[in-house]
Amino acid sequence: MNAPFAARMDAMKPSSIRELLKMTERPEVISFAGGLPAPGLFPIDDIRVAAERVFAESGARAFQYGVTEGVSTLRELIVAEMASRQVACSAHDVLITTGSQQGLDLLGKIFLDPGDVILTETPTYLAAIQAFQCFQARFLPVATDDQGIIPDAVDELAASDKLRFLYVIPNFQNPTGRTLSLERRKKLVDIAQRRNFVIIEDDPYSRLRYRGEHLPPIKSFDDSGCVVYLSTLSKTVAPGFRTGWVVASAAIRDKLVIAKQAADLHTSSFDQLVLERYLRDFDNRQHVDKVCAAYGERYAVMDEALRQHMSDGYSWTHPEGGMFLWVSGPQTLDASSILGQAIENGVAFVPGADFFPGGGGRNNMRLNFSNADPESIRSGISRLAAICAAVQ
Amino acid sequence: MNAPFAARMDAMKPSSIRELLKMTERPEVISFAGGLPAPGLFPIDDIRVAAERVFAESGARAFQYGVTEGVSTLRELIVAEMASRQVACSAHDVLITTGSQQGLDLLGKIFLDPGDVILTETPTYLAAIQAFQCFQARFLPVATDDQGIIPDAVDELAASDKLRFLYVIPNFQNPTGRTLSLERRKKLVDIAQRRNFVIIEDDPYSRLRYRGEHLPPIKSFDDSGCVVYLSTLSKTVAPGFRTGWVVASAAIRDKLVIAKQAADLHTSSFDQLVLERYLRDFDNRQHVDKVCAAYGERYAVMDEALRQHMSDGYSWTHPEGGMFLWVSGPQTLDASSILGQAIENGVAFVPGADFFPGGGGRNNMRLNFSNADPESIRSGISRLAAICAAVQ
Structure with missing residues (x-):
C-alpha cells in the first residue's frame, strides 16, 4: 500500500520538542526543554x-x-x-x-x-x-x-x-x-x-x-x-x-x-x-498566587545561576511571568549542535531555531523554569554553562 | 471588521441535526432525531x-x-x-x-x-x-x-x-x-x-x-x-x-x-x-450486553409500532444492532417539509436528504431508537404516522 498524502503533509514534520521530550524522560536528565507546568502544584x-x-x-x-x-x-x-x-x-x-x-x-x-x-x-x-x-x-x-x-x-x-x-x-x-x-x-x-x-x-x-x-x-x-x-x-x-x-x-x-x-x-x-x-x-485565584510565587522563585534561581555560570557573550531575557526565558549566545553558537552533548551531560533545552518560521536564530535556547525545583535548576544551568564554555 | 474566510467555509454549513437538537430540547418532544446513547445505562x-x-x-x-x-x-x-x-x-x-x-x-x-x-x-x-x-x-x-x-x-x-x-x-x-x-x-x-x-x-x-x-x-x-x-x-x-x-x-x-x-x-x-x-x-462486556438487550427491545418496539401505525407505501430497515433505523416513504414524500409540523406535534426525526452528499433521498427519515423508552417510542411513532398519513 502506497498511500499518497495531501500536499500539506510535506510541510508538517514531527516536532523536535516532541522528539526531545522522549529523550528527556530519563530521570537523570534535568529538562528545561518541555513547557510543562509544575505537577506538584496541581490542585488535585x-x-x-x-x-x-x-x-x-x-x-x-x-x-x-x-x-x-x-x-x-x-x-x-x-x-x-x-x-x-x-x-x-x-x-x-x-x-x-x-x-x-x-x-x-x-x-x-x-x-x-x-x-x-x-x-x-x-x-x-x-x-x-x-x-x-x-x-x-x-x-x-x-x-x-x-x-x-x-x-x-x-x-x-x-x-x-x-x-x-x-x-x-x-x-x-x-x-x-x-x-x-x-x-x-x-x-x-x-x-x-x-x-x-x-x-x-x-x-x-x-x-x-x-x-x-x-x-x-x-x-x-x-x-x-x-x-x-x-x-x-x-x-x-x-x-x-x-x-x-x-x-x-x-x-x-x-x-x-x-x-x-x-x-x-x-x-x-x-x-x-x-x-x-x-x-x-474553590479559590483558584489563591491557587494561582501560589503557582506564581513558585515560578517567580524558580525564575530568580535560574537567572542567578545563569549570572554565576554563563560566560561572557551570553545574555538572556528577564520575564515578569510565565514559564520560559530565552538565552542568546554568541553568533558562532549553533544550539542544535550542542543539544546531544547536553543531554548526555544530563541537561536539556530547546534549540532556538525551531521557533523561527523564516529560518535563523541558531544561537538561541529556550529554557523552561516552571518544571524543575531550585536545586535542579542550579545544577542544570551549571552543566549547560560548562557545555557552552567548551564549544567557545 | 469584515473578515475574509477560507474557501472551505463556503461548503461548511451548520448541521441541521444540530439545529434540530436545539429545537428538541423541549421535554414534550419525543426525539428520534439525535444519535444519543441511552444515558440511563451509562455505567456511572x-x-x-x-x-x-x-x-x-x-x-x-x-x-x-x-x-x-x-x-x-x-x-x-x-x-x-x-x-x-x-x-x-x-x-x-x-x-x-x-x-x-x-x-x-x-x-x-x-x-x-x-x-x-x-x-x-x-x-x-x-x-x-x-x-x-x-x-x-x-x-x-x-x-x-x-x-x-x-x-x-x-x-x-x-x-x-x-x-x-x-x-x-x-x-x-x-x-x-x-x-x-x-x-x-x-x-x-x-x-x-x-x-x-x-x-x-x-x-x-x-x-x-x-x-x-x-x-x-x-x-x-x-x-x-x-x-x-x-x-x-x-x-x-x-x-x-x-x-x-x-x-x-x-x-x-x-x-x-x-x-x-x-x-x-x-x-x-x-x-x-x-x-x-x-x-x-470492571466487566465492560457485561455492561455492553445490558445495553444491547435494551436497544434490541427498543428496536423491536419501534418496528412493531411502525407496523401498527404507518400507512402503505412506507418501509423501513431491520437492523441487527446499533441505534438507527431508516424509514423510506413514497417518492412524493419530502421529509424535510413535514419536520416542523412533526416537532409541533411532539416528535422529531432527521430528514434523509442530509445524508446524501450528492443530493436526493428526500423521501427518507432517520429514526434513533436508543434514546427513548418503549412507551415514548410507541407514542412518538403514532404521532409521526399521523403526520405522514395527513400529507399523503
Missing part, C-alpha cells in the same frame, strides 16, 4: 472534591454528548474571568476548545487558504507554526524587540493583500518570555482596523505574572471585533484536561463552531463539568 | 470508582500533558479489544483520538487536497460529510443495497485518479442501520489493494449487536495496510469522554500523530486514565 485535592460533586449532582449529563459551544455554566465563568481581564463579553462569544491548541487549529481552518499570509513575532510559538503550516500558510516573521512585536514593522508587512491575520502572544511570550508593551497593544488594534486584518491574541500565561502589573489584553482595545482572544485552563488549573477557550465576534465564532463540530463535536463533557465545579467551589 | 457507579482509583493512584500524571499517541496502558487495552474483533495489532498501531470524529478530521487532513475524490455509501454519516467537506473533497456516492455498499459500483468509480479513499460504516450503518455482508468486506479489500486506495472503516456500533452473529471487520482481511480502522468508547462506555481510537499502518499512523499534535496535542489525560481504569477493573 480540590479537583477530586469537584469531581465527586459532579458524580453526585450532574449524573448522566456529565457523560452524554453536549453542545459544540461548551457547557454553558463553564462559559459563564469564563465571561467573569474575561471581565477580570478587562474584556467585556457574553457567554455567546465564548467557545470552549480542546486546549488552546485546538483554537489555533480551528482558526487556521476558518481563515487560511494555501498561500495566505500570516504575520508572527520573531521568534514565535512552535506549535502555532505547526497548526498554521497545516493550512499551507506563508509566514512573514515580524521584527521584535524587548517590548515585543514592533507595530511599524507590522504595518509595513500588512500591505500584503493575502494577509489573513497576525498571531501574537502578548504576555511572557513563548519562547522569549517577553511582554508586549501597553502602547503597542493599542497600536496593533489601530493597524488591524485600518488594514482590515484579524489579530489572534494567544494568552495562556497572563495569570502567571510574578512581578509587575497586569496589562490589559489587546482584545480590551478592540471595538470592531478584529481581535480573537485565546486562553486556557492548562496553566491555572492543569493541562491534562485539554480545556481552553476562544472569545471572538459573532461572525468568527459561528464559523469556529462549525469547524469544531467537524473536528471533535465538543470538548469532554466530564472535564468541562469538573473544571466548572472546581472554579465555582 | 463503576466510572466513579475508576475515577477515585485514578485520583488515589495516578496522582499528578492524570493532569499533566501527555504524549500525542495516547496513554500507553489504554492503547494496550485497545489492542486486546481489537484482538477480540479479529484484528491483530500492536499498541504502536493505535492512536487515541478525541472521539471518532477527530479521527475523521485527521484523516481528511492527511489525505485530502482540494478536489480529491472520496467514495461513500449512499446515504452516509452526516458528520463524516462535514469533516471531509472541510478539506474540499469531491464526494462520489456509491450505490448501496440491503447488504451495504456494492463492490462492483466501488470498482467502477475507483478508476478516478483523484480517488483518495472509500469511507464506509460496515455495521448498523448511520443512517440506515444496514450491515455490510462478509463477502463484500473481502471484496472491498481486494479492490482497494488492486486500485491502490485507502478504506476508512468507521466502526462505532459493532459491539451494539442485539441479534445475529458478529462479522469480522474489513480491517481483518487487510494484509497490506490499506484499511484504517476507527472506533470509539462513546457507545460502549459513554460519549461525554470524547475518546476514540484509530488503528492504521505505520506510515499512516505517523502522519496522523503529526496532524493530531497540531490539532489538540493529545486527548484528555484524565479521561484516558479514568477509561483505562474502568476497562481494566
Whole structure:
C-alpha cells in the first residue's frame, strides 16, 4: 500500500520538542526543554472534591454528548474571568476548545487558504507554526524587540493583500518570555482596523505574572471585533484536561463552531463539568498566587545561576511571568549542535531555531523554569554553562 | 471588521441535526432525531470508582500533558479489544483520538487536497460529510443495497485518479442501520489493494449487536495496510469522554500523530486514565450486553409500532444492532417539509436528504431508537404516522 498524502503533509514534520521530550524522560536528565507546568502544584485535592460533586449532582449529563459551544455554566465563568481581564463579553462569544491548541487549529481552518499570509513575532510559538503550516500558510516573521512585536514593522508587512491575520502572544511570550508593551497593544488594534486584518491574541500565561502589573489584553482595545482572544485552563488549573477557550465576534465564532463540530463535536463533557465545579467551589485565584510565587522563585534561581555560570557573550531575557526565558549566545553558537552533548551531560533545552518560521536564530535556547525545583535548576544551568564554555 | 474566510467555509454549513437538537430540547418532544446513547445505562457507579482509583493512584500524571499517541496502558487495552474483533495489532498501531470524529478530521487532513475524490455509501454519516467537506473533497456516492455498499459500483468509480479513499460504516450503518455482508468486506479489500486506495472503516456500533452473529471487520482481511480502522468508547462506555481510537499502518499512523499534535496535542489525560481504569477493573462486556438487550427491545418496539401505525407505501430497515433505523416513504414524500409540523406535534426525526452528499433521498427519515423508552417510542411513532398519513 502506497498511500499518497495531501500536499500539506510535506510541510508538517514531527516536532523536535516532541522528539526531545522522549529523550528527556530519563530521570537523570534535568529538562528545561518541555513547557510543562509544575505537577506538584496541581490542585488535585480540590479537583477530586469537584469531581465527586459532579458524580453526585450532574449524573448522566456529565457523560452524554453536549453542545459544540461548551457547557454553558463553564462559559459563564469564563465571561467573569474575561471581565477580570478587562474584556467585556457574553457567554455567546465564548467557545470552549480542546486546549488552546485546538483554537489555533480551528482558526487556521476558518481563515487560511494555501498561500495566505500570516504575520508572527520573531521568534514565535512552535506549535502555532505547526497548526498554521497545516493550512499551507506563508509566514512573514515580524521584527521584535524587548517590548515585543514592533507595530511599524507590522504595518509595513500588512500591505500584503493575502494577509489573513497576525498571531501574537502578548504576555511572557513563548519562547522569549517577553511582554508586549501597553502602547503597542493599542497600536496593533489601530493597524488591524485600518488594514482590515484579524489579530489572534494567544494568552495562556497572563495569570502567571510574578512581578509587575497586569496589562490589559489587546482584545480590551478592540471595538470592531478584529481581535480573537485565546486562553486556557492548562496553566491555572492543569493541562491534562485539554480545556481552553476562544472569545471572538459573532461572525468568527459561528464559523469556529462549525469547524469544531467537524473536528471533535465538543470538548469532554466530564472535564468541562469538573473544571466548572472546581472554579465555582474553590479559590483558584489563591491557587494561582501560589503557582506564581513558585515560578517567580524558580525564575530568580535560574537567572542567578545563569549570572554565576554563563560566560561572557551570553545574555538572556528577564520575564515578569510565565514559564520560559530565552538565552542568546554568541553568533558562532549553533544550539542544535550542542543539544546531544547536553543531554548526555544530563541537561536539556530547546534549540532556538525551531521557533523561527523564516529560518535563523541558531544561537538561541529556550529554557523552561516552571518544571524543575531550585536545586535542579542550579545544577542544570551549571552543566549547560560548562557545555557552552567548551564549544567557545 | 469584515473578515475574509477560507474557501472551505463556503461548503461548511451548520448541521441541521444540530439545529434540530436545539429545537428538541423541549421535554414534550419525543426525539428520534439525535444519535444519543441511552444515558440511563451509562455505567456511572463503576466510572466513579475508576475515577477515585485514578485520583488515589495516578496522582499528578492524570493532569499533566501527555504524549500525542495516547496513554500507553489504554492503547494496550485497545489492542486486546481489537484482538477480540479479529484484528491483530500492536499498541504502536493505535492512536487515541478525541472521539471518532477527530479521527475523521485527521484523516481528511492527511489525505485530502482540494478536489480529491472520496467514495461513500449512499446515504452516509452526516458528520463524516462535514469533516471531509472541510478539506474540499469531491464526494462520489456509491450505490448501496440491503447488504451495504456494492463492490462492483466501488470498482467502477475507483478508476478516478483523484480517488483518495472509500469511507464506509460496515455495521448498523448511520443512517440506515444496514450491515455490510462478509463477502463484500473481502471484496472491498481486494479492490482497494488492486486500485491502490485507502478504506476508512468507521466502526462505532459493532459491539451494539442485539441479534445475529458478529462479522469480522474489513480491517481483518487487510494484509497490506490499506484499511484504517476507527472506533470509539462513546457507545460502549459513554460519549461525554470524547475518546476514540484509530488503528492504521505505520506510515499512516505517523502522519496522523503529526496532524493530531497540531490539532489538540493529545486527548484528555484524565479521561484516558479514568477509561483505562474502568476497562481494566470492571466487566465492560457485561455492561455492553445490558445495553444491547435494551436497544434490541427498543428496536423491536419501534418496528412493531411502525407496523401498527404507518400507512402503505412506507418501509423501513431491520437492523441487527446499533441505534438507527431508516424509514423510506413514497417518492412524493419530502421529509424535510413535514419536520416542523412533526416537532409541533411532539416528535422529531432527521430528514434523509442530509445524508446524501450528492443530493436526493428526500423521501427518507432517520429514526434513533436508543434514546427513548418503549412507551415514548410507541407514542412518538403514532404521532409521526399521523403526520405522514395527513400529507399523503
